[in-house]
Amino acid sequence: MVVCGDDGLAHRLAAELRDVYEERVTLVVPALREVRPAPGRPRSGAGRGLLGRLPTARNRTAAGDRAAARESAVRELRVLEAPVPDEEALAAAGVAGAAALALVYEDDETNVRAALVARRLNPRLRLVIRLYNRRLGQHLEELLDQAALVAEPGMDLRGLDSATTVLSDADTAAPALAASAVAGTSKVIQADGLLLRAVERTPPGPGEVADPGLCTLALLSATAVDPAGADGSELGGDRGPQLLPDDRAVAAATGRGIIALEAISQVAPAPEGRRLNQVSLPVGSLFSRRLRWSLAGITAAVGALAVASSMVTGDTPLHAAYLTLLDIFAINDPALDQPREQQVLQILAGFVGLLLLPVLVAAALEALGAFRTATVLRRPPRGLSGHVVLLGLGKVGARVLARLRELGIAVVCVESDPLARGVALARRLHVPVVVGDVTDEGVLEAARIHRAHALLAVTSSDTTNLEAALYARSVKPDVRVVMRLYDNEFATAVYRTLREAHPTALTRSRSVSHLAAPAFAAAMMGRQVLGAIPVERRVLVFAALDVTGCRQLEGRTVGESFRPGAWRVIALDRAVRGTRRPGLTTEPGYDAVRRPALVWDLHPGYVLRPQDRVVVAATRRGLAELLGRGQARTAGAGTRAGAGAADTGAGQPG
Template sequence: MVIARRQQRPQFIVCGDGPLAFRVSFALSTRYQGDVTVILPYAGSKHGAQMAALDHVRIVEAVRPDDDAFRRARLADADAVALLDQDDAGNIETALLVNELKPGVRLVVRFFDDELGAGIADHLPNCDVLSASKIAAPPLVALALGEARHLEVPGIDLVVGKPDQLPGTALFTLAGVRGTDAAMLPGDDAGLEPRIAIGLASPDPEPARRTRRPNGRVWYFVRQNLNRYIWYALAVLILVIVAGTTLVALTEPTHWTTALYRVVLDTLAGADPDEEAALVTRAVQVIVTVISVAVIPLLTAALVDAVVRARIAAAVSGPGSPMSGHVVVVGMGDVGTRVLATLLERGIPAVAVNLRDDGSRGIPFAREHGVPVVIGDGRRTDVLKAAQIGTARAVMAMTSDDVANIGISIAADSVERDPEHGRLRRVLRLFDEDFARRVRGLIPRSAPRSASALASPAFAASVMGPDVLDTVPFKDRVLLVAEVPMRAHCELEHRPAQEVDVPGEARLLAVRRPEKGFVSDVYRPAATNPLQHNHHLIVIATRSGLERLRARTAAPTP
C-alpha cells in the first residue's frame, strides 16, 4: 500500500534583526505557509522576541551568520535565504558564503547601494537584490502629494490608488468592500465599492519653471541676515547726508546735486580742510566726518558679520530664497534619502532637515543635488520655519524614531500657514501599523505609514520566486505584480487572453513578446487574442492565484 506523503512546508532562512526581518518572517510563515529560521545576534532583542513568538518560526543565535550558524539553521534543506541586515558589506560577505555552502539556492539580499547591488546580483545565480527604502519611497511620496502610485512594470506605465486619484478612467478594481468585507480582484459585476483601482498613467508634464523676481533672492538675504542695528546705522548715515546736503545747498550758491556730492564724499572718504568755505559748510563737514568715523566701522563690521553668517547658514539653515509648493523631508537616513531622490526624479522642489550634520548619507546627497539643508531638531518650530514649511505642500517625518516623527507632525501643525497654499499634508514614518492607526485618530489629517510594512511584501514575494515585479498591499492582504513566462505546450497556449483573468485570483495587465533573445515590446492584448508559448504574461494576482497561473503556464510533465 502506498501512503501519500503530506506536502511539506517550504523552508526559509532569514538573517537580520529589525522591523523588516520581523515582517518578512511573519509573511513567510503565515501568508506563504513556510517554516522560517531566523539568524540574529540576540534572541532577546525587541524584534527577536517578536519573531520567536510567531508560529513556525525558530531562532538561531549567532554573532554573525557563519558556517556554524547556517549548519544549525539547516541551510541544506532551505528553499531560499533572505539577508535583511542594514549592512551592505556584511550582506555581500554572507551572500558569498551562502552561495559557497549551497550553490544556486534562492537568495534575496537587502542593499542600499543600487550599483553595487546590481553588480552582486549579476555574479550570483538565482539572486535578487532589493532596497527596502527604495521600495517604500514611491508610496510615501505618493501619499505626500496625494497622487496615485506608479507600479514598477518595465515597458508600461501603470498607477494604482483610489479611483479619484487616477489620471483617467480605471482599467479595473483591485480591491473593493461591501460593508466590513473586503474582496481582492473582484469581477466587474461584483457590485463592490472600489477602494483601490489600477489605470494608465498620464504622460508627466514638463516641470513648471518657478518664476522669481530678479531681486527676490537679494531681498530675502537682506531680510534674513541684516539685524536692526545695521538698519539703525544706515538710517543715521542717510539722515546725516540728507541734513548736510540741505544745509550746504541753502548756505552756498550751489546746486543741490553738487552739495550732495560733497557731503557724500565727506561722509565716506573723510574731509579735506577748506578754510574759504562758509562757516555752516565747515560745521557740516566736521559733524559729518565725526559721525561717519563712529558709524561706518560699526556698519562695516555688521555687514561682514551678516555675510559670514549667511555663508555658514547656506550649508545648514535652509533655502537662500523664498520657496513654495515644496516638500520638507525630515530625517536623512536610508528612507529619507530615497524619498528625497524620488522627489527630485519627479522634479518636485524639496528641503532636507536633519538633527545633526553627522555624516548621514542623505546630507551629502542633498548638497550634491542643490537641495537646501536645515540642521536642527525637526520638532522645533523655528527649525521648520527655516525650512519654510508655511508655504510647503507637505512635510514627511522620516526619522527612525516614532516619537520624534509624531512630534514633528505636531510641531508642523503649530506653524502659521499661508492660506494661499492650502492644507499641509503630513506623512509620518512609524513601525507598528496598529500604532499608526491610533496616531491617525490622534492627529487628524496625517498619514502614518510603516516603511518596513510597505517594503516587506516585495521582499517576501521575491523569496518565493524571481518573477515578482511589484506588490500592492491592502489592509492585511497583498497583490503581486508578476511576469510569468509561458512554456511550450502549456495549458494556456493558443488560448484567448481573457482566460488568464480569474475573479478573485488574477487579472492580465499586459503581454511581453521576447524575440531573438531581446524584449521587443509590451502591449495590452484584446480579450480574444491568442497567447503563444514565447509570451510573458504580466499579471496582478493573489498569492494563490499566481501559483495557479504558474501551473497553467508551465510545461506539461512527461
C-alpha cells in the same frame, strides 16, 4: 521559505511570507536573549513581542482550537534558534530542500558568509541578501550566480529564477515612504520606476460610472462599508470580494465599492516643480522682496522725473530720460543758466541718485551671496508651496529624495549635518536644503512648512522625528505627516494618538522594517513577483511574465487572455528582450529619461507575441497556473515557491 535574521525585519518578513503569500516559513534567529536591536532602537524586545504573537510551532498551546490549528497548519511558522547561521544551523533549517533563503542580519559579513555556505548546500536555492554596501552587493550577486552554474553546469538561472538578489532596507523602504508622503499610503507596487497603489472607491450613485483608474482590481464585499458586517469575505456567495471582475460584473455590482489600480502622480503644482529643477536662479532667489520693492520705487521715480523733464524742456521722452539718468549719476553739467523748473528737477535727480547707491550695493551683495550659495546648496524659493519637506538626508533620506524627484515632486530638505550622504545628491539635483537642527526655532519655517503639502521625517532619531511632527502640526494643523520610527509598536501608538488629536489631518508612522518586508518577500517569491496587495482577506499578486511558452497568453489578444477571477494583463513591457531588467526594478541612479517602458493603456485587440513581457494581476492560484505551465516548468521542486506558492501547500485557492 527560510528567513535568517537578528532584528525586527526578520520577524516582519516571516509574517509577510506566511500571511500574504501563505508560505511555509522557517525562521532562524539567535536565542531571544541574544537578539540585537537595530541602531537607535531601545532594547525593548520589539522583535520578541512580534515573535510571541506569531502562531509558531513552538508557542502553540494544546488548548488551542483544533479546527483553527488544522486551518493554519500550512501557515505555521517554525522557529529555530541558532547563535550564528553556520552550516549546521542552515542544514537544520532545511536549506538543502528550501526554495528560497533570506539573510537579513544587520552585519554584512554574517550575511555574506551564510550566503556562501547556503549556495554550496543548495545551488538551486533562491537567495535574498540584505547588504548595506551596494558595490559589494553587485559583485556578490555575480559570484553566487556563477557558483550555482559551476555546481550545476546545465542549470538555467533565468528559467529557474534562482538568481541571487541583494537588497538594502533603505532602498526598499524608500518607495513606500515616498508614497506615504505623496498619496497617504504605503501599499504600493513598484514597477519600471512607477509607484502603483490600490485605492478604494465609493460605490457610484444612480446613473454614475465608477472611475476604474488603470483597471478595476476587485469588487468589495457587499457589507464592506456596513458596520453590521464583520467581514464580507466570510459571507459566501456573491457577497464576498470579487477579484479581477470583468466589465459586466462591475456594471452589475451596484452599491459595492471597488478597488482600482492607479499610478501615483505628483501633487505639487507643476510650475513649482519646474522652478526647483532649473539650474539658473530665478530673480526671486537673487533679490529679497524688500529690495525688489526699493528698485521698483526708484525706477518709478526716475520715470516720473523723465516725464517732468520732457514736459519742461520740450525734449523727446528718450532724450529727457537720458538727461535725467546723467543727473542721477552726477555726470551732467549743472543747470546754472537753465530755468528754475529744470534746476529743481536736477536737484531731485541727484537726490534719487543718492538713494539708488545703497540699493545697488545691497543688490550686488545679495546677488553675490545667492550665487555663492547656489554653488553649494540651494535655498527654498520665495513663494514656494505644495512641496514636501524632507527631514533627514542620511541613508534612508537620500533614497527617498531620489524617489520623490523621479516622481517630479517639489522637495525642500532639512539636514543638520552638511556632510551627510544625501547633501551631495541634493546639490546634484538642485534641490533646496536648509542646514540646521530641526529642533531649533525657525528651521522648519525656513523650509516653508506653513505652505508645504507634507512633512516626511526620516532621521535616525525617533524623538527628533516626533518633535518635528508635533511642531509642524502646531504651525500647520492640516499638513500631512509621515514619520520613520524604529519600533513598529511605538509607531502604531504615535499614529493612533496623533489621529485622535488631529482627526482631519493625515498622519502616518512607519518603521523601516515594516516597509522593507514586502519588498524582501517579493524577492523571495522570485524576480517575476512585483508585490502583493491584500483585498479584505484575499490577496492579489502582481508579476512580470514572459509570454513565450505560456499557452494562456501566447497568441491571444489582451481581451482573450483575461480570465475573470484568475488573472488579467494590465501592462506591456516594450523594452527589448536583452535590455529588460529583472522584476522591472529601477536600479539606483537609473536614467529617469529612459524610465517609462510600460504601456498601461492596452488595446483589447492587441495580440500577445512570444517576445513580449507583460505585467499581470492574478490570484495565487491564477499565477501558479500561469507559471506552472509556462517558463517555470523547469524549476522542479522550486516551482511552487517561484509561482507564488499560490495554494497553501495542497492546492487551496488564494
